[in-house]
Amino acid sequence: MTVIKPELFDSRSFIYRKHPQAEFAEVSGAAQVLSYADQSDPDTALIDLSVRPRFGLRGPKAGEALIAAGLMHPEQPNTLTVSDDGMMVLRLGRTEYWVLALPNAAAERDLDALQQQLSGSGIYPVYCHDSYTWLALAGEHLADIMAKVCAVDLREDSFAPGDLVMTSLARVGGIICHHPMAGKTVYSIFSDSASAAYLWDALLDAMAEFEGAPAGQNFLLSSQ
Amino acid sequence: MKIINCPLNGPRNSSEFVHGGELREMPDPNNCTDREWAEYVFYSDNQIGVITEWWLHAPSGYWFIAERHTGSDEILRTYDPSEIFTKRVEFSAKAESSQSEEITA
């Protein structure tokens, strides 16, 4: 059996070199970190989800199309929904949506087919799989950690599950989304794919005082 | 640091925003005088009082309009540009205009 490594695939995470010791699994034609070897789960983890399937759409007809396709439509701008089968829909501003497969997404969900379905006039694709890296910060002290890189108040009282903010973190534009998974607080962070390595390091640095560490997507699947 | 209330994203630090200049009505570029055009491009009233400005919330790429008092720096109101720009803007063709494009790529 071949050991799965990022370089086996043409499609690669923007920061796959940050995970030399990790265990991977194939996810839609690329290597997704499952876990970091020789490591018990930290209290706070930073997880690279960059290769996980997702697509974006926007335009005056995007919202209607989403509803027609049976996806959970976030009613307010800058909010998100998560369905039972692990599909997350972000609404960025008024007319832009991203559809993402969370690590617990049902395997039969075919995002390529869904994307085909969600096209037509008044709908424009957004290349969020390539423009943006997807990192997840999960576990404890998230608001404290984010307060070291971001000027928006992300404490639970002002940033509830289902909220998302478009802001600047560590001086890079980004989107921060609050969506609990497996009983843990999770902030998904989407930021410029070209700055992914920089942001990864900046977040790890901010996490250090809370003993945070990198981990794989299994961290988001196991209950504490 | 000043807080600006973005109509889309709510109150944020001013460092998230980019100033887009004062809102000004463009004279008809094909039929105004040179002076009218120069005043539009170069001159600003610079009066103390409430002015209407463009602001961009950079992380979301969202332009909006703010009414700000230049004396107190207080922002009195922010709103979506669609409140002012309600319909498609057209530019009148110049009198001798023809639609031919002699340059082909």
Add this chain to the structure above:
Amino acid sequence: MSSEKRLKAPMGLLIDREKPLSFSFEGKQYRGFAGDSIASALLANQQWLMSRSFKYHRPRAPLTMAGQDANTLVQLGGEPNVLADREMIREGISAEGQNYNGTLEGDKDAYLGHFGRFMPVGFYYRSFFKPMGVWDKWESFIRDKAGLGKLDLTFKPEYYDKKYLFTDVVVIGSGPAGLSAALKAADAGAKVLLVEEMPLLGGALTYNRFDIAGQQADSLRCELIDKVTAHDNIEVMTDTVCNAWVTDNYLPLIRGKRFYKLRAKECIVASGAYEQHVVFRNNDLPGIMLCSAVTRLMKLYAVRPGSRAVVLTGNDDGYLTALELLENGVEVAAIVDLRSEHPWPELLGAVKQKGVQVIQNSTVYEALPSKGNKHIRGVDIRTIVGEGEVSEFSTTLECDLLCMSAGYMPAYQLLCQAGAQLSYNDDAAEFTLSGLPQGVHIAGSVNGLHTLEAVLNDGANAAIRALRRLQLSDESEQPVSCLAKPNFSWPIFSHPKGKDFVDYDEDLQAKDIVNATRLGYRDVQLVKRFSTVGMGPSQGRHSALPTARLVAKSTERTVTQTGVTTARPPFAPEKLAHVAGRIFDPRRHTAMHHRHLELGAKMIPAGNWRRPAFYGDAAQRDRWIREEAEHVRSRVGLIDVSTLGGIEIRGADAAEFMNRIYTFAFLKQPVGKTRYAVLTNEHGVVIDDGVACRISEDHFYVTATTSGVERVYRDMTKWNAQWRLDVDILHVTSAFAAVNLAGPDARKVLQQLVDDVDLSAEAFPYLAYREGHVAGIPARLLRVGFVGELGYEIHVPTRYGEALWDALMDAGKAFDIRPFGVETQRLLRLEKGHLIVSQDTDGMSHPGELDLTWAVNRKKPFFVGCRSVDIVMAQPQTRKLVGFKLPLNSTKPEEGHLVLKGDKITGNVTSCEYSSASQAIIGLAFADIADSEPGSRISIRVEGEEIMADVVKLPFYDPENLRQEM
């Protein structure tokens, strides 16, 4: 080592007697306790002398014991200017005094004090100003004499960082007003952050005596602190300095190695007040302290400050200090009261009962020094006969401690930064604050209240005002009154022999301030700049009030009219490390970044991006660029162009939108074709360029320059916020990784990897656009000619970027493919005469100057800047960007070198390189319009030498463009 005798508990709130520590000062070992400041531990060991003054090198000892004076600045290891009365001792630390020559005890420069009258304000600048150059000779000597501390140039940076904080209500200061405000606000449900500069909550309750029995402060402090620490809604930050007030309650807080940026909805400033000194001769001798400093020493550190004290006071607090001293075994030789009125009768009775002599309507006129001005040994007391005037009759008292209090100055800094106005109340002889902005509240002694009851009520009132704004309460404020008037109106007794210090930091005497006004510096701001009053580390905490009074009197104005100088941030000195620590410096890497590193690229910044300049060591730069360029011309090269900006325009009005944004015509651009796209701003200046690909009728993919794309995107979205065209504008720079495969063998390399696009010249000609797969990766293909050879730009989704690079390098092996960098590309495009916007253009360049009129369509109704272009093009042109050539053996001009016509500067060189293809030095430069035709000559000034270059027709290389159209 002297064994120290501390006062018994409960004196010594801050020290832990179970934890003795040893440290050294000036090479000598001392012992103290955990919780001691360096200063308290030294004073406990009778070591008073801590530093020498800035100008006269006078011996100095603590004045405030609260970090508010410069007298305690010491060198702590590699760190200069550490406040010895704030810095806690740690085991084994080693501190030194500052600003002396030889030893602190025997400063060889102490003689400077005797020359005081020859060294008036501005002495150094005025004396060493002429003749020219003399300052340069004297500067290092003078800086040595006047410097503060020594920098350790071998220091290692430590980790300092920053964090944001958020709260409903912040309370600055945890004295009785702050504690009361915090509790009131928290009880109503507000989240409260209580910020205290000291290690202990309580402010004046920790050291001040408010009653004859001396019980009130402690019991109240314990009661309030218990409530505060138990309260779920209150977060406490001690050892934290709020260093400024910034718009909308944005407050920098410094604690340890972290710089916090707090955003508070409401801000309550209960910053307290600074006790003020009395100005008289030798008021800086060690052993002379503020009353509050003396009580701090006893209450916080259990240090007995002396054996025989004199108290000089303008208020009742001096009497309470006397009681505190007596209780702790210090003899009080006399209370010298500046006032003629008595304090409250019970207080007067209490001190008299203890046998203390009270001398009313009198002042200390001169403090008498021991040998070498090392300590006070007595005071010369005179009766006050007028404002600042004393009788000739003198009484001398021996003492080793003088405690003084002339009143209080509100800690106004943060509030004035918030916009409050200071005005002087002549009746109370006190500055008061008014005119606070919304959301900022004042409470306690900073608000001119001095009795405990008034201060507590005022704190609650401030909280009520904040709560009402937060809609957490509709309670009304309770009236507050305070009859105490602690300020004596003129505590300034100028002495003919001087050394009557107004400003200890800067060694400024009363006459220095008055002289400044006589020299014409009548405004207090000018007095400050001329005399440097208030510029020292204590920033006018003690000098502002006497200076205002002196300037007002000398210029015959009111103190309100005179005012104080602006209190700008920072409130307290902050380390550069706090500002510099953990600065975010984003770096952008392309998908092929690591391949470039593996290939030995010399990486250079391009905005936030890092790009390969060329591949090889920097020492042989010219060689690598030449080789890479020759390789592209003769074989095939590969360059990463992922940083190129990308924008997609989609929708029914896409072509109309393109037509309005860019100067060219786009309505009829055929699908599958690219077109050069130039952008002017409303001034008609060229601000960016790129290539527009028409993917379908309603879909354009347009590139922009690496540094310009952000602006182009913003401009586009702003325009369409007005035009309301049916169009979607998407910034896609990071979505695509891109390379340019260029050279005569480019097609052969690509052929191996593409089977769904016909790459033949006929099917896929120059300037065409195709979509297909390269090595199985979905790709956009553009036939471009930027470097002047057969070339394909290949754009793929970023996640595939590295695999694309690998596939092309692999397929190119047979053709000896070689990567080339951005500096090589600059040379190649220069050979083709292509300009780079912002390198070869400036803030004035219109299309006519750049020979771009071919790319401007003036038949369409509109493009951004069209009218300005019309106007400038109708005017006589004065300059033009031209190509020039020089022989290879000529001196090579650099970018920025001037182009001259006679004495007149006509422009500058914008690009210049050695070109092996042209066997010449080639470049672009702005030339006078008269010299812009090929065959003219232009004069370029290179390092003083004038070089004549030939103006030539562009491009330099392959003028028929045969090679790029292969």
